[in-house]
Amino acid sequence: MSQGVEWALHTCLNLSWVDAPVPTSTLAAFYELPPAYLNKQLQALVRAGILTSTSGPRGGFQLARAPAAISLLDIVAAIEGPEELFQCDQILSKGPGEHAGVDYRQSCAFAQAMRGADLAWRRELAGKTVADVRADVERGHPEAPANTRARIVELR
Amino acid sequence: MSQGVEWALHTCLNLSWVDAPVPTSTLAAFYELPPAYLNKQLQALVRAGILTSTSGPRGGFQLARAPAAISLLDIVAAIEGPEELFQCDQILSKGPGEHAGVDYRQSCAFAQAMRGADLAWRRELAGKTVADVRADVERGHPEAPANTRARIVELR
DNA sequence: ACTTCCTGGATATTAGATATCCAGGATCAT
């Protein structure tokens, strides 16, 4: 699982505390991340409809919809792509008594079992939203929203 | 998720239909896999206690215990290692108002949520055994065990 | 016009997955 997922998760949470566009340079400085590379991930989030971007001075990125409407799965899928965790390469087709026309990604019992586990993983991630995580954080650290907003203004 | 997992899963299933040692060369030829590299995965399965190996003529690999006592998680963990799917790099420690002494792999709300999803994934994999998959296969393809045994003898 | 800022393509670097080879040791048959 790539590094960009962690960046995207925390960046989305921070943006949920701000309702104005924040430029890449500020978001990168917040966690000391490489700006150009973080920007690639932000672009992926825009393509996925999770963020919107604004050009020009005072532009930047902001959430495209309410935090309660953004699941962790949305963010993970935006960064990692749509592939399943386990990729079936159909080695069964090289085995005995097998036919070329069969799609073993569907019929192979291992592929099915792995897909079941994949779905369980996605179900968990789909059931947790940025709003849920934000509530968890605010419960343990009530000062977090103000701290975050202040630091973003400071880094602007 | 690496290729070796698929090789290991199918190889363990095949071995569950044979109760004699099968050498790497035969197991590799079965699915046209690179023998030397497959051998690395088999060694990992031995280290994990899933297979046992026998040296000398008529030696090779066989299951170390009953198929019902080998879960898919056992095999996946043997090949992929013990790491969680999501690796928390604690970028929070670079954020505002944070202390160096905190372990964010434990306290970060995102890390906790990702770990929950990871556990759901593992729970599914731990609940499915090689014996379960074998039963599924034999239901749909009653000829599979005999075919597999015949091909292994043929490739010996 | 000038500055700020996003977009997307090209490119470099690095780490991990994939793959091969070989020297050494264990085991068995003769």
Place this chain on the structure above:
DNA sequence: ATGATCCTGGATATCTAATATCCAGGAAGT
């Protein structure tokens, strides 16, 4: 004992994906 079979583990090579940087172009505000 000798030779053949087969596993073990280390060294090494190759290839791919993740990580990272840079720049030309366009959009938007002042």
